[in-house]
Amino acid sequence: MADDPNTTILPSSLFDSISSVRYSPTDPNQLLVSSWDTTVQLYEVGEKGGKQSEVKGKFDHRAAVLACCFSDASHGYSGCLDTSVRELDFGTESLRNLGSHTDAVSTMTHSRDSNILITGSWDRTLHFWDPRASTAQQASHDTPERIYQLDLVNNTLVVAMASRLFNIYDIRKMDTPAQQRESSLKFMTRSLACMPDGQGYATASVEGRIAVEYFDPSPAAQEKKYAFKCHRQTIDDVDHVWPVNALAFHPTYNTFASAGSDATVSIWDHKVKKRLRQYPKFNGPVSSLSFNCDGTKLAIAVSYTWDEGEAGLKTAERPMIAVRKLGDEVKPKLFGQ
Incomplete structure (x- = not known):
């Protein structure tokens, strides 16, 4: 695979x-990588045979x-097992503690429109943060279960929780969820991504299935929603x-x-x-x-995911980040082709 002309392995x-x-929303070559080794690294992703990829910043955490x-x-964010939420300053390579949850911070997203950071935790809360304010944490919202994943499209926030529960919010009106759903899949939710066109989201489970869901509650x-094995x-x-x-949606082709x-x-x-x-x-x-933001590259993290417990560590390969240069395979097929 290292010989694949379309794949670059990052140092x-x-x-x-x-x-x-996570790629930058504005720079197609900036990539953030968080790890269980207590670091976040900022990469400048180069081209195979061209400019070399390099680590532009490294942020050490306590957990x-x-x-x-x-x-x-010039800024990013991190969420830790030690419950803390931090702002990363790329220019000075420094960390600023914004605040914390009462359990591990499992997932986060940033709204560019409202400049709000949204974090989800195993403590069953969503926190909204404005790093520019004197008190960064702006609001906290309780959820019925531990939060595993969240994603945002426009003003619609999807929150995937334990017990196969989903809450869908309008972030401008967080007093109550716009919709509460149970997963279409029978097993624990592992991943979630919203469609860039704002129509819905995809979710996947630990049991090799993906469900495609739509926000519109009309019958x-x-x-149109469905699930499939994979x-x-x-x-x-x-x-x-x-x-x-x-799961990740292509920013242009959906x-x-x-x-x-x-x-x-x-x-x-x-x-x-179709695949x-x-x-x-x-x-x-x-x-x-x-x-990445212009849809020309896909970053792929290859690392042990603890599906086989500690026993699997003995045969696990060293973690690796591959970047795939994309071609026509990401374009949708026309009906009848």
Whole structure:
């Protein structure tokens, strides 16, 4: 795979599982990587055969970092197992503690429109932060269960929780969820991503399935939702099923990528219910994905995801970040083709 002309392997000193890779919303070559090794690293991603990729900044934390995201070209955020939420200053390579939850910070997203950071935690709360204010934490909202994932499109926030629960909010009116749903999938939610066109979201479970959901509660819209099996393989007549660890939508085409503990990444056209491409298998589970802002690259985090407990560590490969240069495989297919 290292010989693949479309794939660049980033230089890496990571020695524990990668929790999240996130591209900048404005710079197609800036990438943040958070890890269980207690670091967040900022990369400038180069081209194969061209400018070399390099680490532009490294931020050391006191505990495993479970989530990260950008705010703008010079700042980002991190959420930790030690409950803290921090702002990262890329220019000075310094950390500022914004505040904390009462349990691990599992997920986060930033609204560029309102310049608000939203964090979710295992403490069953959502926190809203404005780093410019004298008191950074602006609001806290209780949820019925531990928060695993969240994602935002326009003003619609989707929150995936334990017990297969989902809350959908309008972030301008957080006093009550706009909708409360139960997952279409029978097993624990592992990943979530909103469609860039604002129509809905995709979610996936630990049991090799993806569901495509729509926000519009009307019966006509809800009839369009569906779920399908993926990241499965039959080996010696035995069906092997792997968790779907990550989902990411292409910013232009509204197709999406999925990644699993089977070490594969696939591209899907959810409108025609087809897989467009499966990339060559990686040398370990894929834990996180991120398209860059212009849709020309896909960052792929390859690292152990603890599906096999401590025993799996003995054979686990060193964590790796691959960047795939994208072609026509991410474009949706026309009906009839």
